Amino acid sequence: MYPGDLVYHKEHEWVRVEGDVAVIGISHFAQDQLGEVVYVDLPSTGDAVTADETFGEIESVKSVSELYSPVSGEIVEVNDALSDTPETVNADPYGDGWMIKVKMSDASEIDALMSAGDYEAFVNE
Amino acid sequence: MSAPAEHPAAANSDAAAHRPARGPRELIFELGAEESRCVEAPAPEGEWEPLEALLGDALRKTPPALPNVSELEIMRHYGHLAEMNFGVDSGMYPLGSCTMKYNPRINEDACRLDGFAGAHPHQPAASVQGLLELMWELQEALGEISGLPGVTLQPAAGAHGELTALMCFRAYHLDQGDVRKRVLIPDSAHGTNPATVSMCGYEAETIPSGSDGGVDMEALRAALAQDVAAVMLTNPNTLGLFEASILDITEAAQAVGALVYCDGANMNAVLGISRPGDMGFDALHFNLHKTFSTPHGGGGPGAGPVCVTEKLASYLPGPVVVRDGDAYAGRMPERSIGRVRTFWGNVGVLVRAYAYIRALGAEGLREVSEQAVLSANYLRQRLSGLFDCPFCRMCMHEFVLSGAAMRKEHGVRTLDIAKRLLDHGFHPPTVYFPLIVEESMMIEPTETEPLSALDAFVDAMISIAEEIRTDPEIVKNAPYTTPVRRLDEARAARTPDLRWRPDPGGLSADG
Amino acid sequence: MRYIPITCEQREAMLRAVGVSAIDELFDAVPDAVRLKRPLALPGPLTEIELSRHLASLAGHNAPATGLVCLAGAGCYDHYIPSVVDHVARRPEFFTAYTPYQPEVSQGTLQAIYEFQSMVCELTGMDVANASMYDGATAFAEAALMACRVTKRSKVLCAVSVHPAWRATLATYAAAASVEVVTSPAEETTGVSIVPGSSTLESLLAGDDVAAVLVQSPNVLGCIEDVAAAAAAAHAHGALAVVAADPVLLGVLEAPGELGADIVVGEGQPLGNAMSFGGPGLGLFACREEFVRQMPGRLAGRTVDVDGAPAFVLTLSTREQHIRREKATSNICSNHGLNALVAGVYLAAVGRSGLQSIARDAVQKACYLKGRLIETGRFAPVTSAPYAREFALRYDGDVERMRSEMLERGYLAGVGLAELCAGSGRPAVLSDQDSVVLFAVTEKRTREELDAFVREVSSL
Known part of the structure; x- marks a missing residue:
C-alpha cells in the first residue's frame, strides 16, 4: 500500500527522490478516497512549485481536490499521459500514475515528510 | 414512469430481464428523411430581393445539420423521451430543499393566455396594463410574505437572485464609502452561496455549525468584523431546523455593519408564520419554482425575485413595476445596480406564482406551511428508528437522515438506497447534501403528498432497510426497473461525448 | 384544502403520530419574537372559477x-x-421534473438536452454547447467572465452596437467581478462597430490586456458585423472573440464558428418560445472544445449504463457550484431547461x-x-x-x-x-x-x- 522507498506529505502526495529531482504522485489512500479519477490538471514544465502549496487539481466524477507539492523547485517533467488516461492514477499510483518531476531547490524539505510507516499510521487515525 | 412496489427483480439475479423494453432510442438526428417535414416553409408571396444580394459575404455556405422529420415522428420521439422521465406527476418526489410540490394546472393555462404569452416586452405601457398590474400585485404580495418591502421580479432563478442581492449589498457598502471583503456562510449552505460570493468579488468564509445544527454563535461572533460585507443564511437551514438564535445572529452581523441575506430555498416552511424581514434579514430571494408551485421544468425556468429592506430598495435592478394612480409602469430604481438580464423577468413563471398566491390567500398559504411541516415531521418520526437522524428534533418542512451506519455495517451507501427507491417508484431524496452530515439523505415530502404516498414511502424505506440487512447486494446493484440502469459516469467525464455530429459525407440545403 | 390532499382526520392522526396535540406545537422552535401574530395581508382566496375569471380579466387588459x-x-x-411545440412542452414528465440529477429516471430530459446541445453546435459552428443559460444577456455577461478566466485578464472590449440591455447586464456583472468594460464606438454611417483595419479597434487592443472582443451580429441596429475581422483582431492580441448571434438567422447567416468565434452566445427565444413579455428567455452558450472546462452551466453527455446500453448523464460537473463552490465557473444552478426543450422541438419541427x-x-x-x-x-x-x-x-x-x-x-x-x-x-x-x-x-x-x-x- 505504501512503498517504503517513498516519503509522504500530509496532503497525501508521495515523493520519490532521484538525485536532486523529486518525482511526485498521490498515495494509494488518496486515490482510493477519490474514487475513479477522471481528470488531472497539471502545470507545465518550467513552472515553479513551492512546498505545501498547490500545483494542480485532480477530479473524480463528483469531487475536486487540490494537489500539494511536498517540495519547492522547478518542474522538469510532467506526466502528459494522464490527460488521456487519468485512470492510471487509480491503477498504478506509484508507477505510471506519477504526476510531476521537480528539480528541488531545497533538498532538506524532504526531511519534513513522513516515512511509509508514519504515513500509514497517519491515514489510519 | 411507474414501477411496482414489489417486483421480482429483488429476488432475481437476472435483473436485466426485468427491465422494461423501453430504453434509450435513436437521436432525433437519426430519424426522418431528407424530404420529411413537420411544418411547411412559408409560401412565397411574389418576388423578393434575392438573398445573395442582401447578405453578400455573410450568407451561410453550409446549412446547419438539423433533423428533417415528420410531425408524427416528433410526437413519438418526444413522447418516448417523456416516458423515460420521472416528474411530480409520476410519483412522490421528496427531494430536500427543492420543494417538489404539485404544479396546479390552471397556472399552466394562465401563463399561456394570449394576453400574457403574446405580449412583446417593448409594447407601449398602455397596452400591457393587465400584465403590469399582475406584476405589481405580485411584488406587493412577496413584500408582505417576506416582510421586506422592496421587491424586484427580475432574477431568473434562485442563484440569480442571490447574485442580485449581493450586488445590491456591494453597491450599498460602496455608497457608504465602505470597502468590505468577506462574506460569512455556514458550512451547511447550498453551493450557490459561495459561488455567488466569488462572482461578487468577495471571499467566502465558512462558519461551522454548532452541535445543535444551528450556526455556531461563538464562531460567528469571532469571524464578524468591519470587513464583513454580508452573512448568508438559509432559514430554516438545510438540516430543516429553524435558527433559534436568528435575532442574535442578525443583530451581531448588523452591529459590525454587515448585511444579512436569507436564501429563500426553504420558505415553504414559514409562510404566514414567520417573516425574514421580522427576523432581521436585509434581503431574501424567493424560489417561485419551489415555494409558489411553479414547475421546475426539468431544470428551469424558475424565477428568483428579491425582496429587500427600504434602505436597499433603491439599489434593486429594474425595471420594477410602479403604480401611479390607476396606471402601472416600469421604472429603474434611483440608485439601481443596473440590469441583470434583458426585459422584465421570467413573466411566464410570475403569472403562475401569482395565480397560486391568489388561489390560496393568506390562510391557504399558512396551511401550506403547516401541512408541509407536519408531513415532514410525520416522516421523520416514522423513519428515524430505521436510519440515523443526527439532529432529531422537531423539524420544519424537511429533515436529514444519515446512512453512515448502514455503510459501516453493511457496505451499503446512501447512493445505493437512493437508487433502490427508484425501483419502488419514488424519486430519491437529496443525497450527500448538506455536506455536514455523512451519507446524508435530505427528505422533503411537501404538503401536496397524500398520506397514502407518505406511508408507501415509509414502507419502501422499511423494505430497503430490511434488504440491506439480509441481502445488501440487491441494494448495491439497484436500480433494475428503470429505463436505464446505473451509468458509467467516469466514462462520461473522461471521454466527453457532448454532441451528435453529422456524417462527414455532408448534407445539402434543399430549401 | 386546495392542493392539499390530507383530510382533517388524517391530519389529527399525523399530529398524534408526531406526538403533538396541535399544529402550533410544530413551530415551537420559532422564537416568539419573530412569529407573525396576524394573518398576512393578502387578497382573499379565489375558487378556480373565480381565479380563471380574474386571470382572464387581467390578460384582457393587454393588447398583446x-x-x-x-x-x-x-x-x-x-x-x-408550430403547434407540436407546446404539445411536447406540456408533457408533465418534462415540466414537472427536477434537474436530471438521477439519470436513471431522467433519460428524457437528458437526451433532449444532448440533442439541444448538438443543434446549438450545428447552428453556431462550435464544438460544445451547454444546456442553457437564463437569457441572451446573462449568457453574454458570463461569456465575458469566462474569457477573463481563460486569458487571465480582467478587461473586455464591447461593441457599442450590442443590445443596450445586454451591455447593461455585462456592466452589472463586470462591476461585481472587478472586470473593466471598454466600449468601442459604432461607425455612424454604416451602423457597424467592427470596421476592418480601423485604427480605433487596434488602439483599444494595443495593450494586449483585453480578454475578449464582444460583438453582436446582427447588432442592435440590425446590421451584420464583420465577425471575422473582430475575431482576427481579438486573436492578434491574445483575446477571445465572443459573438452574440441570432439562432433563427443562423439559418442563412454564416456560422460564427466558421468566422473565428471562440464563444458564441445568443437569445434562444425566437426558437419556438412565446414572447411572454420578454421572459423566460433562453440563453444559448457554445464554445470551442479547448475551453469546455471554463464553461458555465450544465452539460449532458452520452455514456453507457452497467449493461452497456447507451444512456445520457450530466457530466463535467466539477466546474459547477454544487461541487466546486466558491471556485465554480458560475453560480448558475437552475437554467432554462424547458425553454431548451422547446427550442429543440422547434428546430426539429421546422x-x-x-x-x-x-x-x-x-x-x-x-x-x-x-x-x-x-x-x-x-x-x-x-x-x-x-x-x-x-x-x-x-x-x-x-x-x-x-x-x-x-x-x-x-x-x-x-x-x-x-x-x-x-x-x-x-x-x-x-x-x-x-x-x-x-x-x-x-x-x-x-x-x-x-x-x-x-x-x-x-x-x-
Whole structure:
C-alpha cells in the first residue's frame, strides 16, 4: 500500500527522490478516497512549485481536490499521459500514475515528510 | 414512469430481464428523411430581393445539420423521451430543499393566455396594463410574505437572485464609502452561496455549525468584523431546523455593519408564520419554482425575485413595476445596480406564482406551511428508528437522515438506497447534501403528498432497510426497473461525448 | 384544502403520530419574537372559477403583440410557433421534473438536452454547447467572465452596437467581478462597430490586456458585423472573440464558428418560445472544445449504463457550484431547461430547410418594408451596412406618439432606439438616436400587412 522507498506529505502526495529531482504522485489512500479519477490538471514544465502549496487539481466524477507539492523547485517533467488516461492514477499510483518531476531547490524539505510507516499510521487515525 | 412496489427483480439475479423494453432510442438526428417535414416553409408571396444580394459575404455556405422529420415522428420521439422521465406527476418526489410540490394546472393555462404569452416586452405601457398590474400585485404580495418591502421580479432563478442581492449589498457598502471583503456562510449552505460570493468579488468564509445544527454563535461572533460585507443564511437551514438564535445572529452581523441575506430555498416552511424581514434579514430571494408551485421544468425556468429592506430598495435592478394612480409602469430604481438580464423577468413563471398566491390567500398559504411541516415531521418520526437522524428534533418542512451506519455495517451507501427507491417508484431524496452530515439523505415530502404516498414511502424505506440487512447486494446493484440502469459516469467525464455530429459525407440545403 | 390532499382526520392522526396535540406545537422552535401574530395581508382566496375569471380579466387588459401586426423586435421576436411545440412542452414528465440529477429516471430530459446541445453546435459552428443559460444577456455577461478566466485578464472590449440591455447586464456583472468594460464606438454611417483595419479597434487592443472582443451580429441596429475581422483582431492580441448571434438567422447567416468565434452566445427565444413579455428567455452558450472546462452551466453527455446500453448523464460537473463552490465557473444552478426543450422541438419541427426559409423570408420581407417606408418620405435610412431581419430608420415625427397611434390601428410599430437605451446606463448607440425606430419583420408578416402598415403610418 505504501512503498517504503517513498516519503509522504500530509496532503497525501508521495515523493520519490532521484538525485536532486523529486518525482511526485498521490498515495494509494488518496486515490482510493477519490474514487475513479477522471481528470488531472497539471502545470507545465518550467513552472515553479513551492512546498505545501498547490500545483494542480485532480477530479473524480463528483469531487475536486487540490494537489500539494511536498517540495519547492522547478518542474522538469510532467506526466502528459494522464490527460488521456487519468485512470492510471487509480491503477498504478506509484508507477505510471506519477504526476510531476521537480528539480528541488531545497533538498532538506524532504526531511519534513513522513516515512511509509508514519504515513500509514497517519491515514489510519 | 411507474414501477411496482414489489417486483421480482429483488429476488432475481437476472435483473436485466426485468427491465422494461423501453430504453434509450435513436437521436432525433437519426430519424426522418431528407424530404420529411413537420411544418411547411412559408409560401412565397411574389418576388423578393434575392438573398445573395442582401447578405453578400455573410450568407451561410453550409446549412446547419438539423433533423428533417415528420410531425408524427416528433410526437413519438418526444413522447418516448417523456416516458423515460420521472416528474411530480409520476410519483412522490421528496427531494430536500427543492420543494417538489404539485404544479396546479390552471397556472399552466394562465401563463399561456394570449394576453400574457403574446405580449412583446417593448409594447407601449398602455397596452400591457393587465400584465403590469399582475406584476405589481405580485411584488406587493412577496413584500408582505417576506416582510421586506422592496421587491424586484427580475432574477431568473434562485442563484440569480442571490447574485442580485449581493450586488445590491456591494453597491450599498460602496455608497457608504465602505470597502468590505468577506462574506460569512455556514458550512451547511447550498453551493450557490459561495459561488455567488466569488462572482461578487468577495471571499467566502465558512462558519461551522454548532452541535445543535444551528450556526455556531461563538464562531460567528469571532469571524464578524468591519470587513464583513454580508452573512448568508438559509432559514430554516438545510438540516430543516429553524435558527433559534436568528435575532442574535442578525443583530451581531448588523452591529459590525454587515448585511444579512436569507436564501429563500426553504420558505415553504414559514409562510404566514414567520417573516425574514421580522427576523432581521436585509434581503431574501424567493424560489417561485419551489415555494409558489411553479414547475421546475426539468431544470428551469424558475424565477428568483428579491425582496429587500427600504434602505436597499433603491439599489434593486429594474425595471420594477410602479403604480401611479390607476396606471402601472416600469421604472429603474434611483440608485439601481443596473440590469441583470434583458426585459422584465421570467413573466411566464410570475403569472403562475401569482395565480397560486391568489388561489390560496393568506390562510391557504399558512396551511401550506403547516401541512408541509407536519408531513415532514410525520416522516421523520416514522423513519428515524430505521436510519440515523443526527439532529432529531422537531423539524420544519424537511429533515436529514444519515446512512453512515448502514455503510459501516453493511457496505451499503446512501447512493445505493437512493437508487433502490427508484425501483419502488419514488424519486430519491437529496443525497450527500448538506455536506455536514455523512451519507446524508435530505427528505422533503411537501404538503401536496397524500398520506397514502407518505406511508408507501415509509414502507419502501422499511423494505430497503430490511434488504440491506439480509441481502445488501440487491441494494448495491439497484436500480433494475428503470429505463436505464446505473451509468458509467467516469466514462462520461473522461471521454466527453457532448454532441451528435453529422456524417462527414455532408448534407445539402434543399430549401 | 386546495392542493392539499390530507383530510382533517388524517391530519389529527399525523399530529398524534408526531406526538403533538396541535399544529402550533410544530413551530415551537420559532422564537416568539419573530412569529407573525396576524394573518398576512393578502387578497382573499379565489375558487378556480373565480381565479380563471380574474386571470382572464387581467390578460384582457393587454393588447398583446400576437393580436397585432407585430413589427417590434429588439431582442424578442414574433416568429410562428408550430403547434407540436407546446404539445411536447406540456408533457408533465418534462415540466414537472427536477434537474436530471438521477439519470436513471431522467433519460428524457437528458437526451433532449444532448440533442439541444448538438443543434446549438450545428447552428453556431462550435464544438460544445451547454444546456442553457437564463437569457441572451446573462449568457453574454458570463461569456465575458469566462474569457477573463481563460486569458487571465480582467478587461473586455464591447461593441457599442450590442443590445443596450445586454451591455447593461455585462456592466452589472463586470462591476461585481472587478472586470473593466471598454466600449468601442459604432461607425455612424454604416451602423457597424467592427470596421476592418480601423485604427480605433487596434488602439483599444494595443495593450494586449483585453480578454475578449464582444460583438453582436446582427447588432442592435440590425446590421451584420464583420465577425471575422473582430475575431482576427481579438486573436492578434491574445483575446477571445465572443459573438452574440441570432439562432433563427443562423439559418442563412454564416456560422460564427466558421468566422473565428471562440464563444458564441445568443437569445434562444425566437426558437419556438412565446414572447411572454420578454421572459423566460433562453440563453444559448457554445464554445470551442479547448475551453469546455471554463464553461458555465450544465452539460449532458452520452455514456453507457452497467449493461452497456447507451444512456445520457450530466457530466463535467466539477466546474459547477454544487461541487466546486466558491471556485465554480458560475453560480448558475437552475437554467432554462424547458425553454431548451422547446427550442429543440422547434428546430426539429421546422427542420433544416425550414429554418433556412424562415430566416430568408424574414430578411427579404424586412428589406421590402424598409424600402417601402423610405419611399413614404416619412422615414430616412440610418445605416448602410447589410442587415437581416431588423433595421433602423429615422422618423420625421415623435416616435412614441407614432407608436401609440399605430397601436390603436392594430400595429406594434417597432421599438424606439432611445426608449430601448433608456435606463441602461450605457453609452448611446448613435449620437442622435431620439427619432430612430427599429423595425423587425418575421416570416409571419404578409405582404398585405406590410403594405397596409406603410399606408397607415404614412397617413399619420
